[in-house]
Amino acid sequence: MSELGKHDTTDVVAYMNGLGGDARAASVVMRRVDSGLKNRALQIMARLIDERRESLTAANADDLTRARDNGLSEAMVDRLALTPARIDAMIEGLEQVAALPDPVGEIDGLKYRPSGIQVGHMRVPLGVIGIIFESRPNVTIEAASLCLKSGNACILRGGSEAASSNRALGEIIREALVAAGLPATAVQVVATTDRAAVGRLIAMPEYVDVIIPRGGKSLVERITNEARVPVIKHLDGICHVYIDATADLDMAVSIAENAKTHRYGTCNTMETLLVDAAVAAEVLPRIAERLAVHEVEIRGCERTCDILSEAVAATDQDWDTEYLAPILAIRVVEGVEAAMAHIERHSSGHTEAIITDNYALARRFMAEVDSSSVMVNASTRFADGFEYGLGAEIGISTDKLHARGPVGLEGLTTRKYVVFGDGQIRQ
């Protein structure tokens, strides 16, 4: 291991190999570190961030200036900013993660077998996690804290726009690790903006166990295609709400409004509303009235357009679009079968909800819809690690294997079998 994990970035592949080797070595130590030490490191991190607000803000100002000079949009510049409120949120987040139960070492299902051995599952860290993200520098702290608490080593590669902020945060993380007596290389922030660093990070299975990309669809797709290690990925959220004929229509209106308008840019926002033909004429005008207040554009199927004069005709493409904007696609369907067929075909497998008062339909929808979250009579906006009680969230997985839906500390661990014997041999 190089001294304190400091490496020369001139040769990017050699540099990344150095980070990888250091992370692998740190992961062996992190595997056995007790909760107290990990929490102490998190608390020191929180304190250091609080003490260094000024220097953090100064480092961030460099990024903001460069971003404006490079002509980034104000929306992008806003995402980059480490405002006092965002610094407070980082500190609070660290304290929350420190307060979460440690998943590592938990043993469950320990049972005696006829041979006399006792077999169970122990929860253990994944090892080394590579996280690739864009713009928001506070992700550096979120990702570091979750990987640390779950006993993993990690290599963080933030966006080049936030390089200066990330460097300052990386220095604080390193100091906190050392002060707590943990390996300085348990969390490493990639110190080069060379894109080849990402290419190497996702292609070194000898050092990295899993890659988590956090960012836009094109980033995630590129990484998934090129990675040589498993990827826990978060793709689009084309979420549906289906209003059944038996639905409480007040509830349906309220949930439809909330699922669409509570926030537009989130993956658990409803993008398509499906309405049973039996109640479409009654409920759609009420929903449209609410959406009009928020200036939401409606793109409807033919029957929707017949009911709502303000709706524009939806094209085939609309059913497969994640708008992330004040636009809603609406389709009138003949019953739950048609609704589920539409979802099967067009959903991205993120989150779907049924609004119904029919017991049998609720059970069917719950059992048959193949998405990471399936809901009855609730807003899709609840599909979130905090709302689900995970305490924290590293992302929402749209994969089926390993982690599905909101991913918290548990998703950053795996289980191994443990066997307690008294000298048993196989007959």
Add this chain to the structure above:
Amino acid sequence: MSELGKHDTTDVVAYMNGLGGDARAASVVMRRVDSGLKNRALQIMARLIDERRESLTAANADDLTRARDNGLSEAMVDRLALTPARIDAMIEGLEQVAALPDPVGEIDGLKYRPSGIQVGHMRVPLGVIGIIFESRPNVTIEAASLCLKSGNACILRGGSEAASSNRALGEIIREALVAAGLPATAVQVVATTDRAAVGRLIAMPEYVDVIIPRGGKSLVERITNEARVPVIKHLDGICHVYIDATADLDMAVSIAENAKTHRYGTCNTMETLLVDAAVAAEVLPRIAERLAVHEVEIRGCERTCDILSEAVAATDQDWDTEYLAPILAIRVVEGVEAAMAHIERHSSGHTEAIITDNYALARRFMAEVDSSSVMVNASTRFADGFEYGLGAEIGISTDKLHARGPVGLEGLTTRKYVVFGDGQIRQ
């Protein structure tokens, strides 16, 4: 969907796309099928196999003749053979899988959140599973039964040597599915021996959710490198037993003998024995004496060779070799740290055991060794789905994500979040 899933095999890509589309459609039906129907299909399969022993044996005889004509070794020919005992085992296996609890639909962790929603996890099928295997035709029945019981559709691609047997078994499976009222395409046996079929099977994420290769290391590595869908893989088992200074030496001798000699060709067989220097001189001659009875060759480190005159000097390569043969590598080490460092470096992450009477060392070994099974005072040969009580096993995963260690029905499922609400919206 084509009629009864029958496709023309002339154009391999079109053929595989046809199987894929049919499997995807069948998986939507299988997702909601109740346990009774699935068990009925398994029982009918068992009955049909029993009734058709003659035609199965005749189909198998074709494969055996072709194998001998092609000059396959007698060991290979033996693996191909559907003997009466193996037919009995297939029938018994089907009955056992029918008797296992159905994992699908199980909800756990259902908890109220402060918002009033109730959140839990529901176990659901993965969807479509592609299984690629070699020679042994009984795998066709094992794989089909596990995929069926876990509510998945599957596409099975057996070895070309067993083509005739697999076709006959595929016909029985199809008849049983239809007789039970399930989609005939829930289990499809690839009807071409063209290797391009495998290339397509592992590269159609739109139809296949996961690939499970069962076979030699080169098959698994090739598939892992080329697959465009997740792979649950089973690579080598370089398993270690470490005899600590406090070990009960009678127990140590008995476990060492069992772990090495119970069966040579299995992945949970011990390949390297690590012995604490404090007891090496006492225990190694006793172990060597037992191994001599089985004619096991010993390849030792320098200190081992000093103690055992019959040992030959191990080379660096020996520590990284899965012998699958009556050969054992032995290394004398200074304590548990050195043993764990050796394991960290050379283990394939399959199964490791410590033989000790020291509580603290047992706890450390258990917590720190990063393998799919970690044992105290038991033979590595216990790392097996049946011995662990899974009821059945589709393989032993050496991956860390999703399924690790022996994979039973649960490993063929995933979990989705379910949310029960009463009209809640996000504040």
